[in-house]
Amino acid sequence: MIPYSTQTIFNSDIKGVNKVLKSKWLTQGPLVNKFENRLSKIVKSKYSVAVNSGTSALHISCLALGLKPGDILWTVPNTFVASANCGLLVGGKVDFVDININSFNIDTNLLEKKLIQAKEKNKLPKVLVTVHFGGQPTEQDVIWRLSKKFKFKILEDASHALGAFYKKEPVGSCKWSDITVFSFHPVKTITTCEGGAATTNNLELYNKLRIFSNHGITKKKQFFKIKTNNSWHYEQHELGLNYRMSEISASLGITQLQNLKRFVILRNKVAKLYYKKLKADFIQLPVISKYCISSFHLFVIKIIGQSEDYHRKFFNFLRKKKINVNVHYIPVHLQPYYRKLGFKENLFKNSEKHATSSISIPIFPSLKKKEMFKIIKLINNYSN
Numbered sequence: 001m002i003p004y005s006t007q008t009i010f011n012s013d014i015k016g017v018n019k020v021l022k023s024k025w026l027t028q029g030p031l032v033n034k035f036e037n038r039l040s041k042i043v044k045s046k047y048s049v050a051v052n053s054g055t056s057a058l059h060i061s062c063l064a065l066g067l068k069p070g071d072i073l074w075t076v077p078n079t080f081v082a083s084a085n086c087g088l089l090v091g092g093k094v095d096f097v098d099i100n101i102n103s104f105n106i107d108t109n110l111l112e113k114k115l116i117q118a119k120e121k122n123k124l125p126k127v128l129v130t131v132h133f134g135g136q137p138t139e140q141d142v143i144w145r146l147s148k149k150f151k152f153k154i155l156e157d158a159s160h161a162l163g164a165f166y167k168k169e170p171v172g173s174c175k176w177s178d179i180t181v182f183s184f185h186p187v188k189t190i191t192t193c194e195g196g197a198a199t200t201n202n203l204e205l206y207n208k209l210r211i212f213s214n215h216g217i218t219k220k221k222q223f224f225k226i227k228t229n230n231s232w233h234y235e236q237h238e239l240g241l242n243y244r245m246s247e248i249s250a251s252l253g254i255t256q257l258q259n260l261k262r263f264v265i266l267r268n269k270v271a272k273l274y275y276k277k278l279k280a281d282f283i284q285l286p287v288i289s290k291y292c293i294s295s296f297h298l299f300v301i302k303i304i305g306q307s308e309d310y311h312r313k314f315f316n317f318l319r320k321k322k323i324n325v326n327v328h329y330i331p332v333h334l335q336p337y338y339r340k341l342g343f344k345e346n347l348f349k350n351s352e353k354h355a356t357s358s359i360s361i362p363i364f365p366s367l368k369k370k371e372m373f374k375i376i377k378l379i380n381n382y383s384n
């Protein structure tokens, strides 16, 4: 099976991890901090907090942004469930804004319309989670202007988009958001096995992210509420969690980051070949805005002018030929858990149509030319 994405591990990664295993620190050592600094430098953010998954990063971001029971979080249906679940985890209410049929990202016109309606009903969101689908950044500057007008916070779910740029700005710089979250799951641009991070330029948010990722505890004297000279003193200020990243993961993160540019270039090279060679008339290739450099976490082809059945058969055909294609994503609002909350079909038609017409074909740095040509041939020669 050729996977749709997978990690690329070099000797430098293995050497680094080996060294950690022989060192004093497996957790709470110096490498997490080093990884955070490197990440911040690359994405041009003031602060980073590394944690044990992208999902954890989304959760503590909602906590840090002050999303409280009853508060509203919006995101898109065309995402992994975690982008929405983080709102429910803190007791919030979740609603969705549909995607644009070309970018597969949040449709900013629909967003504005929904905001105007929500304002009239006094139901504005406190947080909007934007998702850079497949590695293509959303129109973050447009959304930023809307956030100032309608007074909501922006949390970028950039799980797909480490190494991507929007209007020359690296994703993660938080120029047009409050917090950006990354995932380092093996299918993403870099991996730490399981892992994630949140970046921000806001010191207050940074301190909260840090505290929530570590049981709500602070060891910093300047924050203490109790006067003491005890050198062992620490204080719990929030109800936090243990979402800390291990030293092993941080080491992987450091060596993987050294290859980030290379990974993004290699993913773009795969995409370039697909753009050049995929000629089947029943598919549409991804549309990347001229303002974006995509990290190409996914390469999603859309089946056009065909039935859902055609899509299903084509999908099964590729799987049978040992191409581990996937559908990104089953719309979150159609998951049984969300249906229980009252969501149903036809609420977000673009996302629903997307789910029954798109297929993610393999794209990752170590994908071989031979494999690419096999995939291209299978698609170009397909006849139902």
Ligand SMILES: *Cc1c(COP(=O)(O)O)cnc(C)c1O
Pocket: 053, 054, 055, 056, 079, 080, 082, 083, 131, 157, 159, 160, 182, 183, 184, 185, 194, 195, 196
């Ligand atoms: C992968 C992913 C996550 C979750 O990241 P984990 O590190 O697996 O917890 C969240 N949102 C999106 C869009 C993702 O693709």
